[in-house]
Amino acid sequence: GQQVMQIPQYQHVQEGEDFTTYCNSSTTLSNIQWYKQRPGGHPVFLIQLVKSGEVKKQKRLTFQFGEAKKNSSLHITATQTTDVGTYFCAGRSDTNAGKSTFGDGTTLTVKP
Amino acid sequence: DSGVTQTPKHLITATGQRVTLRCSPRSGDLSVYWYQQSLDQGLQFLIQYYNGEERAKGNILERFSAQQFPDLHSELNLSSLELGDSALYFCASSRQGNTDTQYFGPGTRLTVL
Numbered sequence: 031g032q033q034v035m036q037i038p039q040y041q042h043v044q045e046g047e048d049f050t051t052y053c054n055s056s057t058t059l060s061n062i063q064w065y066k067q068r069p070g071g072h073p074v075f076l077i078q079l080v081k082s083g084e085v086k087k088q089k090r091l092t093f094q095f096g097e098a099k100k101n102s103s104l105h106i107t108a109t110q111t112t113d114v115g116t117y118f119c120a121g122r123s124d125t126n127a128g129k130s131t132f133g134d135g136t137t138l139t140v141k142p
Numbered sequence: 143d144s145g146v147t148q149t150p151k152h153l154i155t156a157t158g159q160r161v162t163l164r165c166s167p168r169s170g171d172l173s174v175y176w177y178q179q180s181l182d183q184g185l186q187f188l189i190q191y192y193n194g195e196e197r198a199k200g201n202i203l204e205r206f207s208a209q210q211f212p213d214l215h216s217e218l219n220l221s222s223l224e225l226g227d228s229a230l231y232f233c234a235s236s237r238q239g240n241t242d243t244q245y246f247g248p249g250t251r252l253t254v255l
Binding site for chain 2: 073120
């Protein structure tokens, strides 16, 4: 079945440093979504990417969808303590009847 | 506030017991998803319903079952509970269920003693 892998599992950064998490799928995706879960909270939708090579920005966050639509990345510039949490990608494959598969997430901690 | 409600917020029970978790999706959303998240783990997809019908099934144990009612709320039934079933159970909803964004509820924290 479809597998979605995220790396790294954990990332510890100093406030102000950049952070990147990568998401790789075993199959071609029709779209990929990114979610953020704050400690003690629930996942919250951040963005959806649909087109090959698509790049979207939200303030300090940059999201990319690979040309082959099998990988994606989330990059945060100049991290702040409010960025702490777990970032999940969720990929939907055309062969998977509508179900999105979540990656295991990358947990980011930011040291002030 | 995502608009998805889940009850109860916390549930403490004993091994061997049966519990029911309830989820009300956002107004207008037809699809409901159930996920299990164990401590410091990712989101394990359990099952999806769309407009009352089962749409997709994940790694859901035979001891677990779910349904979606005509008013679109959903219930997840967990029976013969084991210690390892202790986890956060999230419900999410989406408009259609295919490419749509999923909106997550606050979760139900289940503790099995």
